[in-house]
Amino acid sequence: MVCKFNESVLDEVADKLVDRGYVCIDDLFDSELVTGLRQKVFSQADVTFKPACIGRGHEQHRNTDVRRDSIRWLEPGCTTDNGYLSLMDSLKDGLNRRLFMGLFDYESHYALYRPGAFYKKHVDALKGSQNRILTTVFFMNPDWQASHGGFLNLYDEQDNLLENIAPQAGRLVIFLSERFPHEVLPTTVDRASIAGWFRVAGSQHGI
Template structure:
């Protein structure tokens, strides 16, 4: 039997009006929540990626390069970087590329490329409050999270909580429902993942700008 995640391309066209609404939301409040953007088939195929033997999950850490460390008291998710080798991954990356081009046309953000990974949260794990990029110190400018959890109930936990720039007031608390895509300015919103009471699946990603002035592309953040 063919593997649906690795042999069948899946995609759904995104209307221009959706890109307009996304751009408006980013300008007005710095984040957007889009439900059912990519279609049920792609969400199902991406969820199947977690069970494929090609995906070698590793415990996520904090910090970069020599400062990188495993800290289970801060985050407990396991990740696998997306390279685009399967039909599902390729379709997802193609959709994110379409979104990149659409935002650059509307907002002139200079988004250069996109990196992403599958994120698996075992029961009881979380990710404490953090920011994806510090002002002036990272080339990550726009964060995305796509959720892959069907029939997620309020008592299942695992919500994404967005805070104001001071990290004091809650701006939004979002259930990780299947098909929901959250997009937000990386430097502006501290956020956390509350403890999951059932296994939680998502795709986390970041649009980057090329801050290197030598003509070379910055390495992944």
Template sequence: MPTLEPDLNRLYVENSIPAFSREAPFSSLLMDLQTQGWSVQDDFFSTGFTQALKDEAENIQNAFMLQAGVGRKQDHQLVLDARRDYIQWIDPDKPIRKDFLRTMEELRIALNRRLFLGLFDYEAHFARYEKGAFYEKHLDAFKGESNRILSTVLYLNDDWQDGDGGELVIYDENNPDIEIGRFFPKKGRLAVFLSECFHHEVIVAKRTRHSIAGWFRVNNTTSMTLDPDQ
């Protein structure tokens, strides 16, 4: 029986891959958020770090992902007419996942220092849109009803082309009928926007599409119990 040797190119050791390849990686994002409330940054992370996240996303078996729904905790329900993606929440149980969450913690601190948002924590999940999947126009939070302040989406797809679908569409803050941006889900692209302000949608994907969706949150608790995540 042959010995199965590990593929060394697919092994990632904690902290062995620099997250960024440029100085001041947050500067453009922070400026955009301060001036317009949303930002789309290409090649936000280093090539190696993005590839590690892409490999992690693609290696998740469908059996270990959940059909995404609408609402949180006891209000959660499946609405297949609204969204068709599958998700797996990210816990710090593997090196690359831990490093991703640590990096977003650095961004949380920078956001609070620059924009005084009072962000308390960050939660995220891998998302998989199979061919035919979509997410209709929606807000990630409603004013006064959610602790989600900033939404983030990191795209993990090679060679995305015209005709592949799956674009993120962002709508005007003051008129959700006006489209202000349409973005391919190409590898390394990070979108960040105010959760309560910008309607957005995912156009029907014509091929499998991977991403990491996340939210920076404030803590609205008035007791000893923290707001629930996920």
């Protein structure tokens, strides 16, 4: 099972982050890993997944007008989770070598959108906060069709639509957390993904 990025892919990711601040790449991950990640979502969806909240710390609360997905945090030590986390670790090291970003810590959760679920437009980090530097979104949805909805819309800082990204299996989206508002459009079928964020040393968790 492949558990790291090759150098040419890391070069491509680094170049596109410098040029435009985001990148979308397909079919990087071993199909066995993608299948295992998807199976974990649906085998535990009704047991360990919890409705997602907004806000941070003691101010966290559920708001179904903003988002309606359910989540489960990835856990180091779980074989399936470790396959994905190893890939993200190699991404961190590769980008630090190329761009000197100082990426230090990574957190991520599974996200399950049942039919009708969405996540309205938001930004993952406040300007200058450095609590989240780089966002990753990985999709696990085979045979996705336009009629299924669930697109990830990525906007620039002037609120212009940059990309309308279908959540097809094996696709990884990476973007600078402070720069790009984004949203998940309502889905008509079950939609599974992993959302993650790289931080720098000394930044705060749970924001």
